[in-house]
Amino acid sequence: MTSGQERRKHPRKAVSDLPIIVDGDTPLRVRDLSQSGACFFSDTPLRMMTHVKFSFEFEDTAGDTMKLAGEGVVVRCERISPTIGHYEVAIFFQSLNEGGSTAIRQYLIDKEDC
Numbered sequence: 599m600t601s602g603q604e605r606r607k608h609p610r611k612a613v614s615d616l617p618i619i620v621d622g623d624t625p626l627r628v629r630d631l632s633q634s635g636a637c638f639f640s641d642t643p644l645r646m647m648t649h650v651k652f653s654f655e656f657e658d659t660a661g662d663t664m665k666l667a668g669e670g671v672v673v674r675c676e677r678i679s680p681t682i683g684h685y686e687v688a689i690f691f692q693s694l695n696e697g698g699s700t701a702i703r704q705y706l707i708d709k710e711d712c
Contacts, residue, residue, distance in 0.1 A: 610637070611706050619653045620644075620689075628654075629686065633702055635670065637688045639678070644687050648672045652689065659708050664701045668694040 610630040617625035618638050629637045636652075644650070653667040670689035678684045694702075 610635075611709060613709060616654065616656060620650050622651070631702065631706065633691075633699060633706075635673070635688060635690045637674075637686060640675075640685045640687050641683060643675050643677070643685045644672045646672055646675060649692075650689060656705055658701075658704065664705070666695060666698045666701050668692070668698055 610632045612630050613628050616628040616631065618628050618636060619625050620638075620640075626638045626640055629639060631637075649669060649671055651667070651669050653665065655663055655665050658664050668691055670691045670693075672687060673690045674686070674688035676686050678686055
C-alpha cells in the first residue's frame with residue numbers, strides 16, 4: 599500500500615444535517631459517514647478507545663423515519679484548532695441494531711442521488 603492510499607474498507611461520504619447522539623448527550627453534527635463508522639464534531643474530547651453508545655434518526659426515500667442505534671469505539675479525537683475548543687471525533691461501529699447496516703447503506707446511496 600502506498601503512502602496516502604485509502605485503507606478503509608468502506609468509503610466515507612460527507613453528510614450534512616445528520617445529527618448523532620453519543621451516550622445520550624445532546625445531538626452532535628456528523629461530518630462523514632460510512633458503513634463502518636462516523637466522524638463528528640464535539641465541544642469536548644473523547645478518550646481514544648472509549649466505548650460509546652450512539653443513535654441516528656433520518657428519513658428514508660419514502661419519508662419514513664429510520665432509527666439506528668449501536669455501540670462503537672473512539673478511534674480518533676483531534677482538536678480542530680489550538681484556539682477553538684472543538685474536536686473532530688471518529689468512531690468505529692462495533693454493533694448496530696437490526697437492520698442498521700442496511701439503513702446506513704441505503705442512506706448513503708440516497709445521498710449520492712441528491
